[in-house]
Amino acid sequence: xxxxxxxxxxxxxxxxxxxxxxxxxxxxxxxxxxxxxxxxxxxxxxxxxxxxxxxxxxxxxxxxxxxxxxxxxxxxxxxxxxxxxxxxxxxxxxxxxxxxxxxxxxxxxxxxxxxxxxxxxxxxxxxxxxxxxxxxxxxxxxxxxxxxxxxxxxxxxxxxxxxxxxxxxxxxxxxxxxxxxxxxxxxxxxxxxxxxxxxxxxxxxxxxxxxxxxxxxxxxxxxxxxxxxxxxxxxxxxxxxxxxxxxxxxxxxxxxxxxxxxxxxxxxxxxxxxxxxxxxxxxxxxxxxx
Amino acid sequence: xxxxxxxxxxxxxxxxxxxxxxxxxxxxxxxxxxxxxxxxxxxxxxxxxxxxxxxxxxxxxxxxxxxxxxxxxxxxxxxxxxxxxxxxxxxxxxxxxxxxxxxxxxxxxxxxxxxxxxxxxxxxxxxxxxxxxxxxxxxxxxxxxxxxxxxxxxxxxxxxxxxxxxxxxxxxxxxxxxxxxxxxxxxxxxxxxxxxxxxxxxxxxxxxxxxxxxxxxxxxxxxxxxxxxxxxxxxxxxxxxxxxxxxxxxxxxxxxxxxxxxxxxxxxxxxxxxxxxxxxxxxxxxxxxxxxxxxxxxxxxxxxxxxxxxxxxxxxxxxxxxxxxxxxxxxxxxxxxxxxxxxxxxxx
Numbered sequence: 234x235x236x237x238x239x240x241x242x243x244x245x246x247x248x249x250x251x252x253x254x255x256x257x258x259x260x261x262x263x264x265x266x267x268x269x270x271x272x273x274x275x276x277x278x279x280x281x282x283x284x285x286x287x288x289x290x291x292x293x294x295x296x297x298x299x300x301x302x303x304x305x306x307x308x309x310x311x312x313x314x315x316x317x318x319x320x321x322x323x324x325x326x327x328x329x330x331x332x333x334x335x336x337x338x339x340x341x342x343x344x345x346x347x348x349x350x351x352x353x354x355x356x357x358x359x360x361x362x363x364x365x366x367x368x369x370x371x372x373x374x375x376x377x378x379x380x381x382x383x384x385x386x387x388x389x390x391x392x393x394x395x396x397x398x399x400x401x402x403x404x405x406x407x408x409x410x411x412x413x414x415x416x417x418x419x420x421x422x423x424x425x426x427x428x429x430x431x432x433x434x435x436x437x438x439x440x441x442x443x444x445x446x447x448x449x450x451x452x453x454x455x456x457x458x459x460x461x462x463x464x465x466x467x468x469x470x471x472x473x474x475x476x477x478x479x480x481x482x483x484x485x486x487x488x489x490x491x492x493x494x495x496x497x498x499x500x501x502x503x504x505x506x507x508x509x510x511x512x513x514x515x516x517x518x519x520x521x522x523x
Numbered sequence: 524x525x526x527x528x529x530x531x532x533x534x535x536x537x538x539x540x541x542x543x544x545x546x547x548x549x550x551x552x553x554x555x556x557x558x559x560x561x562x563x564x565x566x567x568x569x570x571x572x573x574x575x576x577x578x579x580x581x582x583x584x585x586x587x588x589x590x591x592x593x594x595x596x597x598x599x600x601x602x603x604x605x606x607x608x609x610x611x612x613x614x615x616x617x618x619x620x621x622x623x624x625x626x627x628x629x630x631x632x633x634x635x636x637x638x639x640x641x642x643x644x645x646x647x648x649x650x651x652x653x654x655x656x657x658x659x660x661x662x663x664x665x666x667x668x669x670x671x672x673x674x675x676x677x678x679x680x681x682x683x684x685x686x687x688x689x690x691x692x693x694x695x696x697x698x699x700x701x702x703x704x705x706x707x708x709x710x711x712x713x714x715x716x717x718x719x720x721x722x723x724x725x726x727x728x729x730x731x732x733x734x735x736x737x738x739x740x741x742x743x744x745x746x747x748x749x750x751x752x753x754x755x756x757x758x759x760x761x762x763x764x765x766x767x768x769x770x771x772x773x774x775x776x777x778x779x780x781x782x783x784x785x786x787x788x789x790x791x792x793x794x795x796x797x798x799x800x801x802x803x804x805x806x807x808x809x810x811x812x813x814x815x816x817x818x819x820x821x822x823x824x825x826x827x828x829x830x831x832x833x834x835x836x837x838x839x840x841x842x843x844x845x846x847x848x849x850x851x852x853x854x855x856x857x858x859x860x861x862x863x864x865x866x867x868x869x870x871x
Contacts, residue, residue, distance in 0.1 A: 268648045319847060326594065327846050329648065330787055333780055334842030341832035341839070349828065455659075455776070458652050466648070493667045500656035504641050507653060511644045 238368050240488040241481060246374040246443060248480020249381040253436035254457035255464060255472035256384065257429040263405045263467045264425040266325055267317070270332045273454015274339035275312075275430055279305040280437030281347050284354045284446055293357035294376070301438060302431045309430025313423050321419070336451070344448045351447035356438050373442040380435055385473040392469065397424065405467060459499030463506055528865075539712055556701060560694045568697055569765075570809060575704045576761045577801035581785040582711045582794055583754030588783070589792035590715060591747040592727030594647065597638060597654030598782040600661035601752045603774035605631045605759025607665060610678040610769045620683035620690055624760045631756025632749040634661075639748035643741055646730075658779060665771055677770030680763045691764050700761055707754055711794050714750065723747055727792070777835065784838050788845040790852030799853040807841070808834050 254276060261269045269275075283301040286292065292300065316335055320328045358373045365375075392398040403411040404421045412418050440453060460479045464472030479499045486498035535541040540549075560568050580602065587593050605627040612623035638657040642650050665672045672678070683690040690699050714720050722743045725733035734740050763769045781804065789800025811833060815826050826833070849855055 268652070316843065323846070323850065325647070327850060329651075330783065331843050331846050333783070334839040334846070336839070337777070337780065337835040338839035338843070341829075341836035344832050345829050455655070458655065462649070462652055493663065497660050497663045500659050504653060504656060507645055507649060508641045511646075511649060 235367075236488065238366075240484045242368045242370065242374075244481035244484030245477055246377055246480070247483065248460075248477040249378045250436060250440045250443070250453065250476070251457045251460040251480050252381045252473040252476025253377075253384065253432055253439070254454060255460035255476045256388065256469055257432040257436065258457065258461045259464065259466060259469045259472040260388075260429045260432065261425050262461075263469060264401050265317075265328075265422050267328045267332065268461075268466065269429065270329065270454075271312070271336040271339055272429070272433060273451040273457070274336045274343065275305075275309070275433040276437040276440070276454060277448075277450040278339055278343050278437075279308065279430065279434035280354075280441045280446055280450060281343055283356070283434065283438045284347075284352060284441065287354065287356060291357075297357055298435065298438065301434050305430040305434035306427040309426040309428075309433075310423055312430075313426035317422070317426070318419065336454075340448075340451050343451075347448075349448055351445050352441075354438075354441045354446040356442040358442055371443070373439065377439040377443055380439055381473055381476070384432060384435065385470055388469050388473070397421075401425065456496075456499070459503040462503040465512055537716060539716070553705070557698075560697050565693060568693060570806065572697055572700050572765055574802050574805040575700045576758055576765065577785060577805045578704050578798050579700075579707050579761065580755055580758035580782060581789065581797040581801040582707055583751045583758060584782050585786045585789075585792065585794065585797040586711060586714070586723070586754070587747050587751035589786055589797070590720065590727060591723040591744065593642070593744065593747060594651040595654045595751075596651050596779050596783070597658040597661075598755065599774045599776060599778040600638075600654075600658035601631050601635065601755040602759040602762065602778060603658075603661055603665060603769075603771070604634050604752075605756030606763035606769045606774070607672055607678070607759075608756070609760035610680045610763045611671065613680060613683065614678055619685070620764070621685055624757060627760035628753040628756040631759065632753040635748040635752035636745065639745050642748075643744055655776075655779075658776070662771055662774065675771065677768055680767050680769060683764055691767060696765060700765075703757065703761065707757070708794060708798065711754075715794065719743065719746060724792075777838075781838060784842045788841055788852050790854030793852070793854045795857075796852050796854035799857070803853060804838070804841070807837060811837055 254272060257272050257275070258269060261267060261272070279301065282304060283297060286300055286304075287297055290300075312335065316331055317328065320331055355373070358376055360371065360373075362369050363372060363375065364370070390398075392402055400411070400416045401421050401424070403414070403416055404418050408418055411421075436453075437450065441450065457476065460476035461472050462475075463479060464470075464475030466472075479502065482502055483495050483498050487495035490498075530536050530541070540546060556571075559571060563571075580598070583601075584595065584598050587595050608630040609620075609623050609627040612618040612626055613620060618626070638654060642653050645653055666674055668674070681691065688695050690696055715723075722733065722738045723746075725736065725738050726740060726743060726747075730740060762773070766773065785800040785804045786797050787800070788803060789798070790796030845852060851858070
């Protein structure tokens, strides 16, 4: 029983990281129709920047995020302006391949700037163990799960009530119609990239605080794909929930089936999900007209 | 004055090329490549072999992604299947190389059914991610099925002999790779202008319209998966022969991206483009090295520590630059040059 609880707890922690990264994917996909393959690299880059800020100014967690998030948003905006905006009107496949190219470039630059060795980075979060319901947690783990909860709620409220969120949904539903009623589609795209970069930075810092800050952090972006698919690529809230589901599934597989299955259990799950529901669990089904 | 090149009969449309000039240039090129090992050094021969293997792989991927429009990020997985099949059959089961290489293609094609069947309902990006998932699963199986694949230890590949000639050495490897490349390219050219090739293009352009015209989507998509991964599997077998050691690190994700980069910068859907792209991208690392030789120190710790990152950044920049500036790829550039040449002094 204790073993199961432990597995569930650590599953929720890694699942929360997946959920955060997946939210970033979904936000960009929802408003621009592009899968941003550079999301994992964005997570890595912003985490490293935050690390540098932390080691120079020795900030505690919340002030650190207050500085990191605007910087990340600026990076997201710059990337969108420089690389994605000029591709507007090109086929989706071309834009997606640009993000793939962007991913390798960002990864290379980050590794060259900060070096190949891993760092310990606690992001100014206390390290005293807290026990909740008989399960010991590090505060960083609770911060991660908490961040997912807060961001999911904020994301839901933003898309549901705010003017900009509604405009974003309108763009997602029909770009041309949105343009016709006076929504600046290009601005919505830029905002989507900025918000996505902000979420990426939160995910990156908290992931690094929980595990470590190493040059293979970008790989978490790919590891989060099962969550993106399971939630449906255009569902921001769905992908957050799916992240938790995938994290728990991975840990249960590892605990009860086999050591090595952790890395691929998520991918096996999505292949099965896609066979049954090609648009994910929460994704909206496209109706095609000839 | 000639106003353009017009095709007046069906035979001209169907022919691989109706121009004597094209054929004679192709013959000249073949003769040059045949004579190359006697003209250039061993190192350059090795480079050419890598480029030709890249051509085989790119032509295979091009069939799936360029002609049929099914985006695959699982190229590394199929290459790994081909390389490992060849290595295991040769080293553990003692098969001769002329049997194990086709077997590598066949196994790769069969494995592609595993990803092909679940992907039939998927389109575009969902398919890309599924193939990516598939590449992960393959890597994982190779790493953990130690009784078959020797897991993380990898397999040394040696003793590929036919009639006493070691096919893994210098000229023998070169000519074998060359032969396979020519066969694959001609096969691909011919498949593209057959019924199957036209069906693939119809699926790429609009799958619902293709279905309405009577193209059996299920069957032709599976054909595309199988033919493509057969060729890619052979490319994998060639890789295992050339580098003499297969290990899971050889088939990392970057290889799938490299493969996509090749066909994008060559020009999607074009076989000549795939060839140009493969040559360009396999010589690119060399160009980077020469660049560093000329302007910086190749032995400097910066270069040696970050050689993969530098290469990755260059690939990324090349992909982005081509998509941005010349989406038709190298073959589009070539067409522009040709048009300019034949229409000169008129601009259009």
